[in-house]
Amino acid sequence: MGLGTLAFLSVMPIAVVALFLVILRWPASKAMPISYAVAVALALGVWQITAAQVAAATINGLVTAASLVYIIFGAILLLNVLQESGGLKAIRLGFTNITPDRRVQVIIIAWLFGSFIEGSAGFGTPAAVAVPLMVGLGFPGMAAVVAGMVIQSTPVSFGAVGTPILVGVGTGLNDDAVRAYAASIGYADWNQFLALIGAKVAILHAVAGTLIPLFVVALMTRFFGPSRSFTDGLRVWRFALFAAFAMTVPYVLLANFLGPEFPSMFGGLIGLAIVVPAAKRGFLMPPDDDHWDFEARERWEPEWTGTIRPRDIDHRDGPMSLALAWSPYVLVGVLLVLTRLRTIPIGSTLQSWTLSWADIFGTGITASVQPLYLPGTIFIVVALVTFFLHRMDTTAFSHAVASSSKVMLGASAALVFTVPMVQVFINSGGGAAGYERMPIVLAESIAAVAGSAWPFFAPLIGGLGAFVAGSNTVSNMMFALFQFGVAQRIAVDPTWIVALQAVGGAAGNVICVHNVVAASAVVGLTGREGIVIRKTLLPWAYYTVLAGSLGYAIVWFGQTGIVNAGSIGVLLVAATAVWVVASHLKR
Numbered sequence: 001m002g003l004g005t006l007a008f009l010s011v012m013p014i015a016v017v018a019l020f021l022v023i024l025r026w027p028a029s030k031a032m033p034i035s036y037a038v039a040v041a042l043a044l045g046v047w048q049i050t051a052a053q054v055a056a057a058t059i060n061g062l063v064t065a066a067s068l069v070y071i072i073f074g075a076i077l078l079l080n081v082l083q084e085s086g087g088l089k090a091i092r093l094g095f096t097n098i099t100p101d102r103r104v105q106v107i108i109i110a111w112l113f114g115s116f117i118e119g120s121a122g123f124g125t126p127a128a129v130a131v132p133l134m135v136g137l138g139f140p141g142m143a144a145v146v147a148g149m150v151i152q153s154t155p156v157s158f159g160a161v162g163t164p165i166l167v168g169v170g171t172g173l174n175d176d177a178v179r180a181y182a183a184s185i186g187y188a189d190w191n192q193f194l195a196l197i198g199a200k201v202a203i204l205h206a207v208a209g210t211l212i213p214l215f216v217v218a219l220m221t222r223f224f225g226p227s228r229s230f231t232d233g234l235r236v237w238r239f240a241l242f243a244a245f246a247m248t249v250p251y252v253l254l255a256n257f258l259g260p261e262f263p264s265m266f267g268g269l270i271g272l273a274i275v276v277p278a279a280k281r282g283f284l285m286p287p288d289d290d291h292w293d294f295e296a297r298e299r300w301e302p303e304w305t306g307t308i309r310p311r312d313i314d315h316r317d318g319p320m321s322l323a324l325a326w327s328p329y330v331l332v333g334v335l336l337v338l339t340r341l342r343t344i345p346i347g348s349t350l351q352s353w354t355l356s357w358a359d360i361f362g363t364g365i366t367a368s369v370q371p372l373y374l375p376g377t378i379f380i381v382v383a384l385v386t387f388f389l390h391r392m393d394t395t396a397f398s399h400a401v402a403s404s405s406k407v408m409l410g411a412s413a414a415l416v417f418t419v420p421m422v423q424v425f426i427n428s429g430g431g432a433a434g435y436e437r438m439p440i441v442l443a444e445s446i447a448a449v450a451g452s453a454w455p456f457f458a459p460l461i462g463g464l465g466a467f468v469a470g471s472n473t474v475s476n477m478m479f480a481l482f483q484f485g486v487a488q489r490i491a492v493d494p495t496w497i498v499a500l501q502a503v504g505g506a507a508g509n510v511i512c513v514h515n516v517v518a519a520s521a522v523v524g525l526t527g528r529e530g531i532v533i534r535k536t537l538l539p540w541a542y543y544t545v546l547a548g549s550l551g552y553a554i555v556w557f558g559q560t561g562i563v564n565a566g567s568i569g570v571l572l573v574a575a576t577a578v579w580v581v582a583s584h585l586k587r
Helices: 003-010 012-023 028-045 051-085 087-098 102-120 125-136 141-150 156-172 176-184 190-209 212-224 230-234 237-257 263-280 322-340 346-351 375-389 394-426 438-469 472-489 494-510 513-521 529-555 565-586
Strands: 355-357 367-369
Touching: 003 012, 003 438, 012 028, 012 438, 012 529, 028 051, 028 394, 028 438, 028 513, 028 529, 051 087, 051 125, 051 322, 051 367, 051 375, 051 394, 051 513, 087 102, 087 125, 087 263, 087 322, 102 125, 102 141, 102 156, 102 212, 102 237, 102 263, 102 322, 125 141, 125 322, 125 375, 125 513, 141 212, 141 494, 141 513, 141 529, 156 190, 156 263, 156 472, 156 494, 176 190, 190 237, 190 494, 190 529, 212 230, 212 237, 212 529, 230 565, 237 263, 322 346, 322 375, 394 438, 394 513, 438 472, 438 494, 438 529, 438 565, 472 494, 494 529, 513 529, 529 565
Parallel strands: none
Antiparallel strands: 355 367
C-alpha cells in the first residue's frame, strides 16, 4: 500500500474528531467512541496488529484516563472547599482591590499564575488550578476554559520542571548517531546538548508568546463580552504586551543560563512579581472609566456555564484575610515545586510507589501510575489541610466532596474513550503488514511533499503529536528523532528543527482533545468540548504559522540571506497583528 493511501487512512481517527467534535459539535462522550472504533478497525484491519496489542493499548489508555479523572477530582475538590470555607470570596475581593477589570484579571491568573503552575507540574495542571479559580471569581465557565487552553502554549515546553525537553526530546533523540552529532559540534555532555535545544525553544516561544496574553483577552471579550467585540480586549494591548514581556524575557534568560528546568516556573513567578504591583499602581492599565466586566449572570448564554457555579459564602467567623484565603494555592505551588525538583528527594520517594502492569498480554506495553506523585494527591492533601486551616465544619466539607464526585463522574464518560484511542493510534506499529505507526506514517507523508519547506511544517507535526497524545512530552518522544533525520536530509541545522518540533508540540496543547475534556470537566462543562476547540483554533494557527516561519527564516538564513519565505511570513504575521489592533482601536 502506498504512502499516500496509508497517510489518508491514518488521519481518519483525527478526521472523525474534527468532524463530529469540532464541526458538528457533538459532545466528546459521543464523538470519541467513534474515533476509538475507527482507530481499532484500522489497527486490526490495515496495520494488522494483534487483538492483544489493541487490548493492551486500551488498558494503558484506561489507566491514564483514571489518572486524569483523579486529578480532576482533586482540582474540583480544592475549589469547592475554598468556596465552602469563604476563602474564594476573599480571593475575589482581593482581585477586585487590584482591579475590577476582568481583562487584567485573566492575564494575571491564566498567563502568569498558569505559567508558574505549568512550570511546576505540567501535564494539564494549570487548567486544573487556574480555570476553576477564574470560575470562582465570577468568570463564565467556558471563558475560563478557553483562557486556560490558550496559555497552554508558551510555558508548556518547560512544564513539569523541563520534562518535555529533558525526557521528551532527551528520550526521542537518544540515538548513537545523534550523540555523535552532538559531540561533533562540541556537546559531548548530553544534558548540555539538550540545554542548547531548550535555549532555541525558548527563543521561538518568546517571539510567538508575545501576543498570547492579548489573544486571551481579545477572545474573551469577543465571545463572552456584552458587545461581543475584539476591540474591548485589544484596548488593553499595552498592559498585555507588558505582561507578556514580564514573563518571556526572564524565561529566555533562564533557559540560556540555567537550563530547561526553570524558564516557565520562575518566568511565571517573576512575571507575577513585576505585573501585580504594577497593576496596583495603575501602570499601563486601562483608565478608571474603562473597567470591563461580563454582563449579569442571568444574561449569559446557557452554553457558557457548567454545573460548577460560585456562591457568595463568608467564613463562619467573618471576612477572611487575603493571606489565609490564598494559603491553599500557595501550598499547592510549594508542594508542586518540592515534589518536582530533581535535587530534592521528595519526588523520587513519592514515585517509588508505582502501580504497574508490565508487558500487558506479552505485547511490551506497560501501564503504570504513581498515585502519590500525581497532582491530584497534592490537591486532595491541600483540601484536607484547608479544612483545618480555614476552620471548616464537617457539613461544609462533605458538601464539597459530594459536589466534586458528581462532576468527576461526568468527566469519566469522555476520557474512557479519548485516551484509549490515543494509545491505540500511537501503538499501531509492529503489525503483520509491516507499516510504521500511524503518527509516523502521517509525518513521513508530509515530509515527502514538503522538501526544503519542511521548517514550515515541523511545528505542525509537533502539534499533531500533542493533539493526539495530549502531551508535549509524548509528541517529542514520538517525533524528535524523525525531525532530526528530516533536517539532515534537507541539510539544515537539526537542533533548530527539533526545537520547532518542541514548540509545535506545546502549541498543540491549545487544541488537544483530552486536555480540553479535562479542563472542561473541572468546571462542569462536559459535553461542550468541540465549542471550546473552535474558539482556540485561531491562536493555535497563529502560533504554528509564526513559529514555522521564524524557523524557516533562521535555518535558511545562511543560504538565502535575511529575505526569504520565512522572514516574509514573520513580517506578514506581525503586519497582520498590527493592522488588526490598529483598525479595531480606530473604530
